[in-house]
Amino acid sequence: MxxxxxxxxxxxxxxxxxxxxxxxxxxxxxxxxxxxxxxxxxxxxxxxxxxxxxxxxxxxxxxxxxxxxxxxxxxxxxxxxxxxxIKPPSADKLRSDLMFILSFGHLLPPRHLDRIIGDRISDYRHLIATLEVEGSTAHRTPGERFVEGMGLALYRAVATYLEEHRHELVAAALMESQVA
Amino acid sequence: MxxxxxxxxxxxxxxxxxxxxxxxxxxxxxxxxxxxxxxxxxxxxxxxxxxxxxxxxxxxxxxxxxxxxxxxxxxxxxxxxxxxxIKPPSADKLRSDLMFILSFGHLLPPRHLDRIIGDRISDYRHLIATLEVEGSTAHRTPGERFVEGMGLALYRAVATYLEEHRHELVAAALMESQVA
DNA sequence: TCGTTATATATCGTACCGATGCATCACTTG
DNA sequence: CAAGTGATGCATCGGTACGATATATAACGA
Known part of the structure; x- marks a missing residue:
């Protein structure tokens, strides 16, 4: 690094x-x-x-x-x-507390699960909205535009995935909690 | 964290x-x-x-x-x-040498730029292929499946963005190198 | 005027990361 | 069969980085 x-x-x-x-x-x-x-x-x-x-x-x-x-x-x-x-770049590194937590989703109260996912979605949606405004105003070098575009693409991918799969995880947690 | x-x-x-x-x-x-x-x-x-x-x-x-x-x-x-x-998760953190380097793309030899982007694309494509095979065989908890799906979605987003915008950055670097 | 936010530098303890060392076992390759 | 290679397994050490904290001034709205 x-x-x-x-x-x-x-x-x-x-x-x-x-x-x-x-x-x-x-x-x-x-x-x-x-x-x-x-x-x-x-x-x-x-x-x-x-x-x-x-x-x-x-x-x-x-x-x-x-x-x-x-x-x-x-x-x-x-x-x-x-x-x-010009040195070969090392691998990208993603650290996410949320993902660690969600990998234990079945141990957690379904309501809590739903809330932290929802919170994170709105965090990202706000961030995306901010970047979309900024991106059109601020002038940047080609490299900066490239990197900012990548950021935007990633944030959109995260938000979309969370939105589309949120209910699956919560449903699984609900089943689990009814068994216990 | x-x-x-x-x-x-x-x-x-x-x-x-x-x-x-x-x-x-x-x-x-x-x-x-x-x-x-x-x-x-x-x-x-x-x-x-x-x-x-x-x-x-x-x-x-x-x-x-x-x-x-x-x-x-x-x-x-x-x-x-x-x-x-159950503690509120801190924000996600992305660290990428490659993105730092690319934000200075205009300072680098276009050929070098093209190579490191291409390398990274194939890294991610290989990783994605591996995950797609594994995902269907290994059995996982709902939480693990969720997290693995998120990983896959992210890697696809990165690879796709790199593929779609690679030429823009290289073209800009080429212009720059012809001026200098 | 008073509290809050932004500007600005700096340090200290802890945690963490990468490299390295060492040893054993299994497997394969000449 | 020997020899090398790679996986398994434990452990430490030095450097780097992180988070919290302390301090001080400027700006600004209530």
Whole structure:
């Protein structure tokens, strides 16, 4: 798996940013669908990237705010990023608490089961609606559009599957609960 | 996110198993699509579960093999599992190196781009074919069938999207490389 | 003016992941 | 039959990452 240092280099390759802004990118931007990093990983990474000379810290023009450190990628950093990008990508990884839980569906109260599935469906439907609006307004590179499209396709597939098979699972749980 | 201790309890709730067999479950079984755990997490977890009295170690009948420790879940362990299962599930998480790389598609050689996408498509197509055979033979609980179906639906969505949009991205990269 | 949200940096403990080491058994291949 | 290969099985260790938390200021509506 690509490490957080490389993820940060990726964000900085698009323009200068602070640690906070990098975080936001993983929370909201097109990269958010398939990458993630929290402060606890970003700040140590930036420190190490500085030490390695792959980024530099811009001198903050002392006038207004003393905080906010802006970082800029160096040629060495771009090279490191490129090297990481052309390495064969490792397999995709999906982690889902919900799916783990549902695989034990027969042990759970049918009503509860129905509720958590319903909740998740509306989560995804909201997310999809948001992305559909954003996608038409924000302008993106071809790569970003591709990735965002993949995210949308995946979310739709999940929501649709949940909608179409929800009742099967709940019905099975109901049978189970009547036996017990 | 659900921790590895709980994941182990989940596997053991279906029957006694060794650490190695638990690992296999996350590598091949229906749980493999949305959960994961390696030896480095499983063995320490089993140790802690033993200490907490949520599992017991079966006495290996000393005849043949001295290795292979079999573990069995206790009532206390089943309770802990249930408590974890009824907690509201955290959001799904997708991690994909490939998508990160493709979001920088315009920086990469078009031929390379085309190759890694093609490779991934055939990976998924093979996986899908395997699952389609397995799904009809192996017998599963309703929950397991549900989760396996979701896995299949997702893999199909990914493969289809890659196939349908591959050329767009490669074309954009080609334009870019001709400008530079 | 007061509470809440957003901006912003940073650390600390824990959990986790990947790599590695070791040993045995079964199977196959020369 | 020997030798190698791959599966079974246990275990640890170092590095990395995650989640929670602390702190402080700016902005903004009630």
């Amino acid at each position: 690509i490490d957080v240092k490389t993820l940060c280099l990726g964000v900085l390759s698009r323009g200068d940013a602070s640690g906070y802004e990098i975080r936001k990118e993983f929370e909201e931007g097109p990269l958010s669908h398939f990458s993630d990093a929290g402060f606890g990983s970003i700040y140590p990474s930036l420190k190490r990237l500085l030490d390695d000379g792959q980024i530099t810290m811009l001198p903050h023009n002392g006038d207004g705010r003393p905080d906010k450190k802006l970082y800029r990628i160096t040629p060495s950093g771009r090279h490191a990023l490129y090297q990481a990008l | 659900i921790d590895v201790k709980t994941l182990c309890l989940g596997v053991l709730s279906r029957g006694d198993a060794s650490g190695y067999e638990i690992r296999k479950e996350f590598e091949e079984g229906p749980l493999s699509h949305f959960s994961d755990a390696g030896f480095g997490s499983i063995y320490p977890s089993l140790k802690r579960l033993l200490d907490d009295g949520q599992i017991t170690m079966l006495p290996h009948n000393g005849d043949g093999r001295p290795d292979k420790k079999l573990y069995r879940i206790t009532p206390s362990g089943r309770h802990a599992l249930y408590q974890a299962l």
